[in-house]
Amino acid sequence: MLQSNKKGDFDFEWLFAIVAGAIILMLAIYGVSKIGDAQRYTTDSGVAKQLTILTDPLQAGFADGSYGKVIFNQESRINNKCDNVGFGTNSISISTRSSVGEEWKRPGAATSTAKYIFSSNLQQGKEFYVFSKSFNMPFKVADLLFVNSKKYCFVTSSETSAIENELNGLNMGNIEVGSRNNCSDDSIKVCFNSRCNISIYGNCDSSGCNSVFDEGYVEKDGKRFNYVGSLMYAAIFSDYDIYNCNVKRLIYRTANIAKVYAKKADLMNSRDCNTNLQSDMEFLASVINSSDLDSVNSIAKGIELKNGELCGLY
């Protein structure tokens, strides 16, 4: 009787300790993994915010173009979502690779920015190259940011010397420039007026063109991207939906700036500094909801010819 009780006590004590210990351990592991997830979400959200701040000084500003490199501590994914309602936004969120548990968890909180960020919807890497150029229509509208982690090779010719000089001048780490033979095997080939991974066809033939590639279209992944000016790079570096969304945002912004210039022209006219551009700017402002880049560009070309005839407006 005594022995049986002793055995029962021993068994129950151990059973209780094992069950309770297991529950505490499981709760602890669950808690740690939840805290770890929350920590990673917080860090990824902070990195997304930092990335948008870091790109501020990388914007071209008054330079013709600028370039910078963002290096992450570990392999990361940048998600870019575009919203084109009104001025619209690009929402950037980051997810970092984890060596424990699920490799890619949900990205951190997205940071919305009014910048124009051209990239893939999702890109992965440790080093991201940020290239910026201003977009003019015909006045400056915004700085465009091209974010990518892949290697590109621009196959240039005598017709593309301006583009070649610009790319060589910026000395970007992920861009090769030269003949097709000089391109590394893992690079995405970009060709002018010929078939490649990405093909650019120029069709600028009016008097205001510096090069035939000032306007044209880019063929990529079986899709056609119409471009004007620096949007050529946007078409090369971004996905089709991001490109179209940002172009719509840029046209909306162009129309709004034209509205400001129309009112500025009115103020200048009132102090005998006539610009002769008020009606043209009002016309450009009326295309606010257009997505036709060519028609906006043709209005812009007319304005460019008239600006500076009298009191220059911009």
Added chain:
Amino acid sequence: MGSFVGCIKMKAGQLRIQQMAFMIIAIFFFFVLVGLAFLSYETKTTSSDFADLQKQQAISSLGVITNMPELSCGELCLDADKLEVMTSLSNSYEDVWPVASINVTKVYPKVDKWIKCPAPDCNYYSVYDSGRSSVTQYGTFVSLCKRVKEDGHVYDRCEIAKLSVGVKGVAGQ
């Protein structure tokens, strides 16, 4: 006698289980408290990181604002005509401004009395105000220019102004 000893043994066994239960509860609460302390430290660090980011953004936004085509007339130059226009249009730009408020005040030639623009001889532009409270101000000096035509010559007449931007709730300021 045998049942009395058995009863004592059973009570001792129950006592040990009670002791263990209390110990386990104590350990559980200990880990909960450690977790709570860690979480409160993390929250504090996160809010301090957020404040740093807000501050960085505020400083870089000064450059962004002076480069915005809606206001700019060149490097570190604001266009007086555009400012005048934007005082009435700026609310439609609510989603674009990276800051909570934008004010431009002329500082040279010296100003005796503040007159809000648009008005004759005005010297103070309230370009945008989101109406937010607890805003921290950051400022920089800029050229404030207006294109004029005098004696048949067109030129930019410039003065010196201070651009102040307000950033919402930067902690520790």
